[in-house]
Amino acid sequence: MQSIRERVEHIAAIAAGAQGVSQEAESESSKQTYDCHRCKDTGVVVLLLDLDEEVPIGDRRMWDEQFHQRAHVMKSCGCQERKRIEKLFRSSNITENFRKVGFKGFVIDGRPSCVREARDVALRYFQTFDSIRNTEHNSLTLLGQPGSGKTHLLMAVCNGLMRKGIPVQYFPWVEGFGDLKNHLDDLEERIDTMKRVDVLFIDDLFKGRRHPTDFQLEQLFNVVNFRYLNCLPMLVSSERDIDAICAIDEGMGRRIWERSYGHRVIMGLSPEERDAGMELNFSLCQPEKS
Numbered sequence: 296m297q298s299i300r301e302r303v304e305h306i307a308a309i310a311a312g313a314q315g316v317s318q319e320a321e322s323e324s325s326k327q328t329y330d331c332h333r334c335k336d337t338g339v340v341v342l343l344l345d346l347d348e349e350v351p352i353g354d355r356r357m358w359d360e361q362f363h364q365r366a367h368v369m370k371s372c373g374c375q376e377r378k379r380i381e382k383l384f385r386s387s388n389i390t391e392n393f394r395k396v397g398f399k400g401f402v403i404d405g406r407p408s409c410v411r412e413a414r415d416v417a418l419r420y421f422q423t424f425d426s427i428r429n430t431e432h433n434s435l436t437l438l439g440q441p442g443s444g445k446t447h448l449l450m451a452v453c454n455g456l457m458r459k460g461i462p463v464q465y466f467p468w469v470e471g472f473g474d475l476k477n478h479l480d481d482l483e484e485r486i487d488t489m490k491r492v493d494v495l496f497i498d499d500l501f502k503g504r505r506h507p508t509d510f511q512l513e514q515l516f517n518v519v520n521f522r523y524l525n526c527l528p529m530l531v532s533s534e535r536d537i538d539a540i541c542a543i544d545e546g547m548g549r550r551i552w553e554r555s556y557g558h559r560v561i562m563g564l565s566p567e568e569r570d571a572g573m574e575l576n577f578s579l580c581q582p583e584k585s
């Protein structure tokens with residue numbers, strides 16, 4: 296078996312070879328720019344246990360004889376996790392503008408009680424996600440009037456989950472189907488991704504006055520049914536209430552509703568709020584500063 300020292304030397308040699316780093320050449324190579332200076336883009340650093348200091352692979356100190364006397368371990372550089380998360384965001388279909396949407400920027404003061412309820416349910420869902428994700432009630436559904444903040448809250452959940460390293464895919468009803476129709480060659484592959492991604496966010500389910508097409512119903516039922524049978528989490532928003540959804544496709548509506556047990560809110564005004572002239576609509580999706 297290789298000793299740690301041998302492994303370090305081996306990797307250091309590869310890193311040096313790949314990047315043209317040698318003791319003589321280091322002054323030259325230090326002028327190179329790296330995405331990550333800690334690991335010089337090798338993805339690995341050496342942690343000196345006595346100093347609690349990270350040394351990049353290829354660092355000239357690694358050639359010193361004393362270096363190998365020190366207790367050290369190799370570890371993945373912090374940039375690897377950041378890259379992984381950045382990749383998750385890129386593959387989620389969530390646009391740059393939406394990536395900073397979070398719970399902090401969601402206004403509840405002076406708004407109808409259902410808005411606070413939806414915020415509380417979404418926040419609780421996010422905070423307990425790890426413990427519920429493999430249960431039968433692992434989905435989140437927010438229904439009701441446009442402009443009430445459904446997309447903002449579900450987006451906040453998505454962004455939070457991706458920061459924790461959990462893959463999410465965003466599927467806005469209208470644009471999503473437009474995109475599928477434009478790429479019929481790899482329809483199967485795209486539908487398969489929607490079936491299997493860790494978390495699927497279907498935004499504005501059945502949006503529009505028109506009845507969904509057979510193509511839309513067939514493809515989405517495929518996805519929802521697969522996720523239902525395999526207990527995979529879904530985040531769903533719709534302007535329609537659950538009766539209207541079930542009137543269009545009872546099987547799909549029932550599956551989404553059942554999986555969202557404990558995490559579903561229908562946004563609407565109470566009679567008192569309506570009498571008081573309160574509004575549910577509010578333009579909320581402002582990216583946070585932080």
Ligand SMILES: [Zn+2]
Nearest residue numbers: 331334372374
């Ligand atoms: Zn790095």
